[in-house]
Amino acid sequence: MSLLSPQTRVTLKDLLHLAWPVVLARIGIMTMGLTDAIVVGNYASEQLAFHALAWAPTSIVVTTAVGLMLGVQVMTARMLGEGRRHDVGAVLRRGVVFALQIALVSTVLLIALGPWGLRHMGLENGLAEGASPALIIFSLSMPFYLLSATGQFFIEALGRPKLSMAAIWVANIVNLLLNLVLVPDLLGIGLNGAVASAWATFGARAALAIFPLVYILRLPEARALGLFDKPQPDPETARDQIKVGLGAGSSYFIEVGAFAAMTFFAGQLGAVETSAWAIVLNISAIVFMVPMGLSSATAVLVGRAYGAGDGRGVMRAGLAGIGVVAVLATVIALFVWPTAHLLTQAYNRDPALIAVAAPALALATLFFVADAIQVVAAQANRAGGDVWWPTIMHFVAYTAIMMPLGWFLAHRIGVNGLTWAVIIASLVSATLLTGRFVRVARRLKVMPA
Numbered sequence: 001m002s003l004l005s006p007q008t009r010v011t012l013k014d015l016l017h018l019a020w021p022v023v024l025a026r027i028g029i030m031t032m033g034l035t036d037a038i039v040v041g042n043y044a045s046e047q048l049a050f051h052a053l054a055w056a057p058t059s060i061v062v063t064t065a066v067g068l069m070l071g072v073q074v075m076t077a078r079m080l081g082e083g084r085r086h087d088v089g090a091v092l093r094r095g096v097v098f099a100l101q102i103a104l105v106s107t108v109l110l111i112a113l114g115p116w117g118l119r120h121m122g123l124e125n126g127l128a129e130g131a132s133p134a135l136i137i138f139s140l141s142m143p144f145y146l147l148s149a150t151g152q153f154f155i156e157a158l159g160r161p162k163l164s165m166a167a168i169w170v171a172n173i174v175n176l177l178l179n180l181v182l183v184p185d186l187l188g189i190g191l192n193g194a195v196a197s198a199w200a201t202f203g204a205r206a207a208l209a210i211f212p213l214v215y216i217l218r219l220p221e222a223r224a225l226g227l228f229d230k231p232q233p234d235p236e237t238a239r240d241q242i243k244v245g246l247g248a249g250s251s252y253f254i255e256v257g258a259f260a261a262m263t264f265f266a267g268q269l270g271a272v273e274t275s276a277w278a279i280v281l282n283i284s285a286i287v288f289m290v291p292m293g294l295s296s297a298t299a300v301l302v303g304r305a306y307g308a309g310d311g312r313g314v315m316r317a318g319l320a321g322i323g324v325v326a327v328l329a330t331v332i333a334l335f336v337w338p339t340a341h342l343l344t345q346a347y348n349r350d351p352a353l354i355a356v357a358a359p360a361l362a363l364a365t366l367f368f369v370a371d372a373i374q375v376v377a378a379q380a381n382r383a384g385g386d387v388w389w390p391t392i393m394h395f396v397a398y399t400a401i402m403m404p405l406g407w408f409l410a411h412r413i414g415v416n417g418l419t420w421a422v423i424i425a426s427l428v429s430a431t432l433l434t435g436r437f438v439r440v441a442r443r444l445k446v447m448p449a
Contacts, residue, residue: 011316015297015324021161021273023293025152028168030286030295032175032204036197037282039179041275041347046130047193048348049271052278054134054194055126056260057114060253061106062142067252068102069095070299071245074383075237076157077300079308088154090234092216094241095150103143110139123267127274128348130194137198144202144209151212157300167211171236175204247387251378251394258398258406258425262418264411271316276357276415278346284364284371287332291372294325295379311444318380318437329372333365340365360415363423370426377433386440390433397429 033055072095076088115132122370152164185192191199220264221229259281266277298321305313336343340362344354374397378390404426409417 007312008316011301011313011320012324015294015301015317015320016154018161018300019160019294019297019324021165022156022296023290025161025165025168026289026293026296027286028165028172030282030289031172032201034282034286035172035176035179037278039183040194040197040348041279043183044233045275045348045350045353046271048135048278049127049267049274050130050194051197052263052274052281053118053123053267054138054198056263057117058110058135058138060257060260061110061143062138063107063256064249064253065099065102065142065146067249068245069099069146069150069153070248070382071095071241071243072298073153073157074148074244074303075241076230077303077383078240079237081159081304085221085224086226086229087234087237088157089222089229089239091237092150092154092227093141093231095240096147096240097153098242098245099146099150100143103146107142109141110142111136114139116299120266121264123264124270124274127267127271134194134198137193137195137202141202141205144205148205148208148212151209151216151297154216155212156296157303159300163215164212166186167208167215168438170211170256171204171208175200187276243387244382247382247391248379250391254391254394255398257362259422260401261403262406262410262421265407265418266415269410269414272352272356273415275348275353276360277418279344279357280364280415280419282347283336283343283361284368287329287336287368288371288375290328290332291325291375294321294328294372295376297321298376299379299383300421302380306384306444311441314380314384314406314444315438315441318377318384318441321376321380322434322437324325325372325376326369329369333368336364337362356415360419363416367419367423367426370423370430374426374429374433377430381433381437381440384437384440384444386436389436393429393432393436397425397432401425401428406448 036051037048040051072091075091079085079091081086114135118128118131118135121128155161155164179197181187182196182200183192185196216222217227219225219227263274263277263281266274285294298317299319301321305317341354341358344357344361348354372423378394381390402421405424406418406421409420411417
């Protein structure tokens with residue numbers, strides 16, 4: 001792929017045009033979590049531990065469910081690439097139905113099993129009891145979050161991600177205001193700390209669910225996109241949509257489940273270690289939103305090329321995404337590394353907490369680039385029709401390698417041990433997934449359109 005070729009320049013231009021609002025939207029999603037953590041952490045460090053442990057199991061379900069909805073984005077892009085604009089309405093309608101079904105099941109399971117699971121994790125005394133109420137409230141906001149994610153994926157696939165970005169930042173304002181009022185219990189309603197912050201998240205997600213869906217229904221070309229028509233039977237497209245969602249959801253479940261396990265390993269060490277790991281994970285997750293946004297933009301371009309039968313376009317789009325994200329992640333790592341001490345102080349100024357969190361965050365910059373490459377490569381593979389190999393590779397890297405290594409190292413060198421496990425797993429994942437994409441794209445290049 002030559003940077004001098006006109007096709008490559010056009011691909012990079014399209015990627016960056018689509019990526020920057022998607023990146024800002026993904027950063028906006030994580031900023032809501034950052035706001036919660038900073039406000040709760042400055043209120044009380046113990047409440048930050050409650051918040052982190054409540055968020056860990058709900059994040060597994062939320063992220064998995066969002067992965068299940070990724071079929072909306074990929075199939076919408078493919079339909080547009082094939083010239084089937086009227087059929088994208090059916091993709092969205094299926095996505096909304098799936099979102100509501102998944103949300104209902106997930107909410108019930110989280111409320112029924114989440115507190116029980118926390119009590120049987122071997123956590124330090126009091127942590128499970130403090131985290132359980134917030135976990136239940138996070139669970140209740142699932143339907144709002146999945147509906148908003150479905151709408152955002154559809155809008156991004158249409159090539160109009162700026163509305164999604166704006167909606168998320170409006171929701172951030174709602175979340176910040178609610179946190180500032182509820183966490184210190186300024187209204188005197190008897191709620192504070194992690195529980196109050198969970199209610200702020202509930203309110204922000206409810207606001208976020210409204211804007212994208214209203215915008216979609218008011219699109220001038222809504223009828224041309226088939227949004228108001230009863231979908232015609234299309235079992236093949238429906239199967240592909242479900243297959244892409246299952247593949248992405250499985251990968252997300254594996255990855256976020258492994259990271260949640262790392263939080264529980266930190267919980268076995270103590271409240272300070274749990275809070276320190278929460279800070280490292282929160283900042284790393286915000287950084288991860290940059291490659292996450294680029295992965296969505298890359299998937300849209302790869303999906304369009306795949307739908308049009310353009311194998312060379314698939315290769316160009318995928319490698320452009322991987323190259324751009326590697327550069328951006330390197331720049332971010334070079335910024336975070338020397339400022340780790342200052343960044344951790346934004347959450348809490350407890351010297352004991354900073355002494356654990358700051359070195360671990362500086363060490364975490366070693367996995368930023370590899371983690372960025374692996375998520376873009378995984379999405380490029382799925383958009384190029386390779387659904388299950390990314391899931392298998394995520395299982396190898398994050399379940400078979402990171403989890404046992406994290407437990408072993410955590411009980412020997414503390415939070416830094418958890419960080420080393422992530423570094424090793426990310427390197428393995430990035431290597432496997434990039435190699436897989438190149439192989440898939442080469443095979444597509446020799447296939448007829």
